[in-house]
Amino acid sequence: MKKMVITRNIDQDYITQINAMIPDWELIVGKDKNIWQEHLKDAEIIAGWHNGIEEYCLAPHSKLKWLQSWSAGVDYLPLEEMNSRNIYLTSANGVHAYPISETIFALMLGLTRKIHTYVKNQQKKTWHHAHMGLEIHEKTIGIIGVGTIGKETAKIAKAFGMHVLGVRHSGKPEDYVDEMYTPDQLDQLLPQCDYVVVTLPLTKETNQMFGAEQFKQMKTSAFFMNIGRGEIVVEADLIQALKEGTIAGAGLDVFETEPLSPESPLWEMENVIVTPHTSGSTDHYNQRVIENILIPNLKEYLSGHIPSINLVNFSKGY
Template identity: 60%
Template sequence: MMDFWTGGTMTKRSIAINLNLDEQNLQAIQEVVPDWDIYTGKDIAEENLNKAEILVHWRESQANKYVNSNKLKWVQSWSAGVDYLDLDHLQKNDIHLTSASGVHAYPISETIFAYMLGFTRLIHTYIRQQQEKKWYHANLKAEIHEKTIGIVGVGEIGKETAKIAQAFGMKVLGVRHSGRDVDYVDEMYTPSDLSLVLERSDFVVVTLPLTKETHHMFGKEQFAQMKNSAFFVNIGRGSIVDETALISALQQKEIGGVGLDVFESEPLQSDSPLWEMDNVIITPHSAGATEYYTNRVIQDIFIPNLKSYLVKGAPTINVFQHNLGY
């Protein structure tokens, strides 16, 4: 029996999806829960948000409409990071939370190498010169092959990045909480050994979630430990990096350059020195964007979780662990 009895009447269970979902994915969900109501769209009515048992894509602009709902049992985040959510509220009210972790492995790993290749082969410099109609070699000489990459946070994105790095003949160093070995990573370390990785790496790539432990994990001390030719990439969360310390490291030439998709304050303020630096590549928190995003979230994560929820009362994929912060 899929319906709830409330005060002598039968109430249909429902899902609220805070975006305009295409017909194919909507139908795929409806086939799993044929007797449920499914509400979709960026401006779902407050009454439908309040009665939803499952919410897909928590929208900050509508948070006050459903944060106090006593019917909400599960939130499926549309992003891998969930630090923007009211995690204390979800934990206190025993509301399941699942993320979109794993969806971004291909597009973000491609973005990481776009930064690295762009910096190494001076593509960012040549684009600026093209705008000025300037023909200048700019002392191009670096290669990415056979260099050392340190990947801090070897989850799905980190593993895909390591796989591509191996194709370039790179030495791959990894950092993860458990320190367990991972395919395509030559040497694995724990966060306590971070300095060893930073000292050896020509490229340092951060793919971590934001937690209490990772907040400002990269600051003055960490940048000082890197090679002055090292290229630093952050596609995790902006607050993992002390931005003031990063700017200082660039100005003092303690590191060679950076590729940044995330920032402590977004959008990046127009007066930030990062905009004007020749050795900085900036993207507007777009590294995970892909034409396949919706299909991967719905087909690979949400629908399998929905089937588990119906049988077991709980999702099983990408379940947020409050004790770990991710």
Template identity: 60%
Template sequence: MSRRKIVFVRAMESESIQKVKEIAPDWEVISGKEQSDWENDIKEAEIIVGWRKGLDELCLTPDSKLRWLQSWSAGINYLPLEKLAEKNVNLTNASGVHAYPISETIFALMLSLTRKIHTYIRNQASKTWDEADIKLEIHHKTIGIIGIGAIGKETAKIAKAFNMTVLGVRNSNKPEEYVDEMYTTDELHSVLPRCDYVVVTLPLTADTHHLFSYEQFKQMKPSAFFINIGRGELANEKELIQALQDQQIAGAGLDVFSTEPLEENNPLWDMANVIITPHTAGLTEFYEKRVVEDIFLPNLTAYLDGDTPHVNLIDYAKGY
């Protein structure tokens, strides 16, 4: 009788593989960066960790054994969700892994825009000594965090170290530690005019697609900064560019874009009040350890006991 299989479609540290084998000693565990490392096993895989383009043609066939997919990222909009739902595949994501690195990136962007660090770096390249009309402080300002998940909560916690007023937005207006006032998405128009910084940490769903358009940017203060580390299509990029050009907002820190890599002719590259990072906000030396130990192993234990994986289980109807 062939052994049940777990396939990691990525190269994993030996320590991670060993921890999986300790929980599932009777299973075959395959890991590899190249398709040749696992292509002969993928059709037999009951559990897959990670995803590759075109993988659905290999493992979502009528005779597929796939029962659980662990996404390596928090975002799942790139996955064949309809096919996965149709085959009743349990889907879990990596939400929560990114709280520390992304919250650090959020404040790196906010502080750089506030204290003109990005301008000084450009000036350093040309050996230009210029004060750049610096005057802003981040202390005691108001931050609006659109999406109070793990990232939003950690961002709110850090904001309190700067004595900021924290306004939170999420589907539920249930109170949250470190958030002074909580609002629902329908009340976004009441939040934006009060914010000095608007930070978007939402997942991309049908409801959040282009949540930010010119109308929302017009509701913000002309002195406010827009930070997006969620997904590029949460904002209408053309209208964001227009708002920046019209000085409807003071600037933006962007880690995500509608098209990635960002096209060379995109106006955002040349805007002095914009900081661009290449979708790296969540990268960290501890990424694999957190996905495996905090999410995958607890879920694997539950799965082997006959239960549904419970950590970060995706509701296909909601899209998150």
């Protein structure tokens, strides 16, 4: 009997729906590894990844043919080995567009309108203007990575009358983006921006993409947001740029090492907002993964086709 393993707790309605699609399969569902660990080596489909899974599902006699990641980023997965074994890999890309774009603007508005400073003042019962005077309207935003998240961010930016610059590999135009650049044109984009937002996945090409040189190309009044991956930024260079006033401030949800060390100066900086890699958190997460990605992909797979929604290109790393 074929097996499908879902390493997450999901609603019974979804379990019933998936069971109806694969009546002749054994479906194993649950977050506790004791529920599914012994089934991994026999599973043809696995949805959701945990550390240590590769020991079973990538063993010599493993039956795994398709892995549906529960996350958008796949940089932590054994991509080369999966590629060599011709395993299909699909990601949860697109699930985060609403919550992450909301977080991006929360960070941008928080820094612009000094909300983070006022929260600290409130805790101390301090009534102080904090020299607040900046506006977000009609400013220029550079979105580094115009994928699903970047497109939603551009759409919201237009509600603020912002001038939107984008970066994507293809350079292909996109709705709500006024000017599109390619990664090798980053030095042309950065000097124009009042806000620089990184929404890229971590790949060999994006690793340490932002360092001292890039921060020097930015306006001293510009704010830097990173909700992609911490390793895209040389963190020491960012800290130096913030200390020296090379850039005005930063909103950061991701870091080179997580959790962020208590010794990191980023915690104490007045011009920085730190969030603990939660920009994609939402009550609708499982619903979107299952309804928009897993079930449509499962239909394709069962009909003999390659699951096409968010199919990862191993050569690109996303």
